[in-house]
Amino acid sequence: MTLKLVVIGGGSSYTPEIIEGVLKRHHQLPFTEIVLVDIEEGKEKVTIIAELAKRMIKEARNNINVCWTLDLEHALQDADFVTTQIRVGGLDARERDERIPLSHGFIGQETNGAGGILKAFRTIPVMIQIAEAVHRICPQAWMINFTNPAGIITEALLQHSPHKKVIGVCNIPYHMKQSAAEILEVDAAQVSLEFIGLNHFVFGRCVQINGIDYTEELTKKLDDNHVTYSPANIIQLDWSQSFIRNMKLIPNPYHQYYYQTRDMLATEWRAYENGETRAKAVKQLEKQLFSIYKDPALTKKPEQLEERGGAFYSEVACRLMDSLYNNRKDIQTVNTLNNGAIKELPDNAVIEINCKITKNGPNPVAIGSLPAAVKGDILQMKAFEELVIAAGISGNYQQAYQAFLANPLIKDEKRTKALLDEMLAANLKELPQFTIGG
Incomplete structure (x- = not known):
């Protein structure tokens, strides 16, 4: 029996994450073939990543066949899963998305504000072409979208492409749950956290440990200790006591752009005046990462990748594929159609929410009405x-x-x-x- 994974954007520096995740779960998710796909501009990077992937697989004493190609349609033949992690325009486009808004006095960020809008404008047509090819060549395949802005892209595909087996993923809910477990000093497997909202605009509510509500304790610890949690790609500012105490919701790191706009803009502006942007830092980090990836002695994902902001990527993507393949019926947080889960939103709106994952896809866990404090937002x-x-x-x-x-x-x-x-x-x-x- 064969099981094939196609990684579109295979030359991404994140790809070693997904290779690691596949190897970690190989007994439950027995991929026999992984094809890394990229475009001409990414040829050198995808070649380097493919060689590293082969070394990682050999080190794990596995026999997954890995190859790379620039031919998307050939790669999609007989695919079972297709993951997407593309950046149309590359890091140069990201730098424009950050610098131009800042030059006009607005937040400059790759998935929020004006930068996020342009990223979506560049990405939507390309992703629809990919989805059309998936539907034509491997209609049975699940398409797992990690391309940002993930919620917007996933909704565009579900509403405007013929392929409906599309699920959006993001590492932020997983990151929030892990952080909650660390703050409460328990194992993350014991923690459940209800998520309400949209990709990069999702709130946590109703924190439970083994079925017992710990929401008050978590918010008190956030309140008293100013505990913060942000991945490497987001500026970290403290939340005020009054915000945590009165909202009774757990914000995600991206909420800083919306509820601390002046402070975030001031921080970004100081960096901008000094000629610094996150895109510039990422370019330097990417150069370092690919230099490390070239090392023929390297047989595992390097620790430096965590500085890239993609922590837990492999866990999120591979856990989802595992549950779809094995009909786990477990609860995971994904971007999918609302289908009545949030009363105030239409069924065809894509939301970020806890779902039961089955072989037929995600089934949202209904939350009823939105909390009054954030319903308007x-x-x-x-x-x-x-x-x-x-x-x-x-x-x-x-x-x-x-x-x-x-x-x-x-x-x-x-x-x-x-x-x-x-x-x-x-x-x-x-x-x-x-x-x-x-």
Whole structure:
């Protein structure tokens, strides 16, 4: 029997994470073939990653066949799982996404605000082409999307591509659960945490340890000790006591952009004035990582990869594939269709929520109504996401303008058009759907 995994964006520095995850679960998830796919610009990197993957597999005394290719359609033949981790425009595009908004006085971040919108605009058409190819060549395959902005991309695929076996994943909910376990000083396997909201705008609620509610204790520890938890790719600021005490919800690290906007902008602005951005730091880290990856003596994922911000990637992606393959019926947090789980949102909206994972896909665990304290914010964010998807599909300038103005990190009628126009012009090469100007 064969089991085939195709990794689109195989030249990503994150790929050793997924190789490690596959090897860790090989008795439950017995892949026989892994194909790494990339584009011409990523040829050198995917070659390096493929050689490292082979060494990792040999070290683990496994016999998975690994190869790489630039031919997507050939790679997809007989695939069972397809993971996507692409960055259209590369890190140069990310640097534009960070620098241009900051030059206009707005947050510059790769998946939030104006930068996140442009990333979605560049990515949606490419991902739809990939999904169409998956549906045509391997319609039985599950498509696991890790490409950011993950919630927006997943909804675009589910609503606008023929392939419906699509699930979005993000390491933030997993990271939050692990952090909660560390704060409460228990094993993460004992912790359950309800998630409410959208990708990168999800809140935690109802923390339980072995079925007993520990929400008050966790929020008190966050309150008293100013405990924070942020992955490497997000600036870390403390939460105020009043926020934790009065909201009674656990924020995720990306909420700093929305509830500490001035402080985050000031921090980013200081770095910008010094010629620094996260994209610039990532470029340097990537150079270091690939130099390490080339080492023929390296047979495992290096510790330096954790600085890249992708911690728990392999755990999230491989655990999901394991549960789909083995019909585990366990609870995992994924991006999928609402289907009545949140009363205020339509069934076809993609949300980030706990689901029972079966061989037929994720079944959301209903939460009922949104908490009153954040209902308006979540509904506003979902309306914004819908505008981004519409503009990303159509290339309509008016819809793009509306999406910019609707974003809580922009919302400035006097400066929206100048920001939008500069970002569209700077990304023209990767925006074939747009005619610039309006």
